[in-house]
Structure formats: C-alpha cells, structure tokens
Amino acid sequence: MIEILQTGIHTSIQDIGRHHFKNFGVPVSGALDQSAYLIANSLLNNSPEAAALECCIKGPKLKFHDDFYICLTGAEMNARLNDEILKNYKPYFVKKEDILSFGIAKTGCRTYLGISGGIKTEKVLGSRSQYKNITSSDKISKNTIIPIGKSNFKPAVGTRVKEQKINYANKKIEVYRGPEFKYLKKEQQKLIEKKIFHISSLNNRMAYQLKEKFIHNLPQIWTSPVIPGTVQCTPNGSIIILMRDSQITGGYPRLLQLTESSIQLISQKTTNSKIRFKILPKII
C-alpha cells in the first residue's frame, strides 16, 4: 500500500484507458502520455494495463507501506526518495516507511510513477483511470491509502533504458487534415501551418485551448464522433485540442487531427508553451 501525504497539483490514477463504453458517452481517459506510461510498466515488467500515478506540474508526497520497485518516466520532477535524488527511466527499490516526494516539473509537465504490481484500486467499466462521476473522484486525495498488486519483479543488474530522447520543448505538432479542413479557404489552410500558437491557461486532461483565435469560414456540422487529438474550431475562432478525458462526440468543425505521438508531446506542455502545426501528407 501507498499512503498519500500530499496530493500535488493534480495527481490521478491512470491506465491504458476505458475503451469499451464509448457508446454510452464514456470518455476514453487513461494516461495522457501513453508512451511514458507504457515504458514505466515495461521497465517494471508490469502488464501494459497496470495502473500508475500521473503527476501534473507538481507531484505528490507519498509514504510506502510495503517494499516495492518503482520507476519514473515522462517529465523530470525533482523526485527524491527520502534524501536520494531519483533519475527517470530506472527502477528503484523502495522499502516500507520510505518517503517519495516531488518538486516542480523542469522539463515537460507530466510524470508517471509506475509501481511493481500496479495500482489495484477498483476497476470501473473496465479501467482504473480516474474520471468524475465514473470513479469516486477524479484525483487522489490526501491521507488516503492506495492498494498495490503483487509482483516478483527483480531488475536485471543495471536496468535502465537509454535516456528518452524526446525533446518536450519541440514546438512541432504533427497533424493530419481533419474532416472539415477542406472547407477552409486556401490562405487559411496555409495560415494554420505558419502561425505560432500558444497554449492558454485552459488546459487540462479534457482539452487544451489555444490563446490565438483563428478566423475561419467553416460550416456548422451535425454532432459527430471525435477522438483524443481532434482539433475543433468554435464559431468565434477558438481552437480546442481534445485530450483523453474529452467527450466522445462534438458539434464543432474538426480542423485537424493530432498523431498519437503529438498527443503525447502536447500532454507534456502547459500554459504559454508555443506550438506550430505541421500538416502531414494524407494517410492513404
């Protein structure tokens, strides 16, 4: 078990997502940076579905009640085990009574804490990912205890994947053209790639809204399915990038669609980060 001494800014339990209830209007949820999340599990020899903690901007302070192995991936967040500074992408042994604390993210924005055996809170609709009105809370709470599964994991001597080369400061967000892109005028189609956008303070697990407006002539559409990474454009020109907690249908025109790796990259960005869309050739 793990005890939550302090929660951090927004720390939540996340896994691979809740995929099978979309037809009931249930969002996918799950770790925003799926790549970092999956690496944490694989370094601990966990199943890819093992739930982990997603820490955003400032992580929590935790106390271990048993012995485990842990592994941090994603953003660098000045993690300390008692007094020892921890590196990302390396399994560490933690003992009963040890305390893990985090500082503020230096690079990126989301850090994943994988634990050998995985978090074993109750599964709701096939997933442990926290989401309001599906799980009892949308984030972890102070002074609560989180159950952890069993594992026989022992790292091979010197296990550590090569430092991840992902540059979280990279502005380039790769996208495909969305279903309504074709209705933009030629000069608007060019402008969307030229313009530097900034992420506004309205950014969370549900969606990232951009600061700059994009004036367009897109038609209204009948409510249609959307997926994480869909870029919507409201009638007044606000650009909204949907993330994994977003609704599964939307009524705004769908301008662009982020690639899976761009969703991971943008989930490591926060307020004021600059981005620039790079349109990829047609998929097929």
Next chain:
Amino acid sequence: MIDLFKFEISALNNKTILLEWRMDPSDTLLEHLIKFKSLIEKDFQVNRCVTGYQSLLIEIKNKIRSLTYWEEHLKKLQKKNKTIIKGIHWKIPVCYDLKYAPDLLNLSKEINLNASEVVKLHLSTRYRVYFLGFLPGFLYLSGLNSRLYLRRKKKPLLKVPKGAVAIGGMQTGIYPNISPGGWHLIGNTPVNLFNPKKKPPCFAKPGDWISFEQIDSDTYTKIESEQKNGNYQLNKI
C-alpha cells in the same frame, strides 16, 4: 429517393475510419446506421464503432493499409443490412414544478407561450434516441416541437443539477450528472440515467424512444428514495 448506401470514407488517423452520409439526419438514416454499426462491430478487424447523426467512426485493430479495401469491404457488409430496429419506448417521470424548473418561466416568455403550454408541448412528443455523447449517459433526442426551439443561454451555467430536463436550440435532453451547460432548465427527473456500477450503465440505447410523464414533487421524492433503495423500475410501453 435518398441513397442510404452512399457514404464518404476518410481516415481520421492511421487506425480510425470515418464514414459520412451527406443527408439530413432522419429515423431512416438512424436505423440504417444502427444496423450497419452492429455488422461492423462483428468484423474481426474492428475494435469498435461510434455513431453520430450522420456518421460512423470505426476504430480498427491494425493500421489502415488501403482505404479502397475498406470502402469495398464496408459496402459489401452494408448490403447484408436486413434486421429491423424496433427500439424500446421508455417513460421518464419529470417534475416541472418551478423549484425543479428554474428557467421555465423565462423560456415561456421568450417563446410567447405560458408555462403550462410549454409543459404540454414537451410532454406531447415521443422522442427518438439518436446516440449517446457529451456526458456519460447523455441522450441525443430528436423530435422537439419547433415551437419550443430557443437558442442556448449566452452564459452557460457552471453547475446544472443532476437530472435536469432542458431545452437548447432545437434539442431537448436530460443532464445525467452535475455539469456545466447552456440549456434552459424546464424540469427535473429523479431517474438515474447513468450508473457505472450497472450493466449496461445506461438503460437507453440508440433507436429507443423516450416520452416524458409529468409527476408532482411528492412523487419525485418517492421515486428518488425508491431508486436509492434499488427498488425502482422504469416504465416501458
């Protein structure tokens, strides 16, 4: 004659296909989409399928190799579309008393009707469930009487209460949980539309019918407590 078998195909990303029908939503299209969706979901190459008013989104297991292959494959599959969609008709109790209907008077004024006429018109329609979205358990319903159309509020409410029955634009709906929302609240139902602990988590599905039944606030309280104790049964027609 509208050609239900004619759709446009595109790829949203390398594992997601979008099918769009260039026609206005209708019950005929809805039933076609429901049947087509159930055939698509049986295909071993497909993970799942999500519907909109005039579109289907298909998530496939492996990367799309060729859209032409999928177009032909889906066209063949679509031809097998023969089942009949009946749909269940659910009767949902709603209390239109002012304490449950904070916007009823204002909406009535805006559309030049009195409150009892609004309620009567709202009760007089059998609505069709098109699909679920926006919030877990939120039903997209069609069939609102055009005299009740009213554009959404300029400023959305941050906390619409659970069970609120509302009108927004050309649509009516029920908020399954507390959420922000810009629709006009004209009543409230004690019925739980979404329960993640239940299988399925929502009783209604696309193709079903919904009508509303007026109840007083005593009945509201009674149904609310019956539901808490787990011995409330929603009426089917």
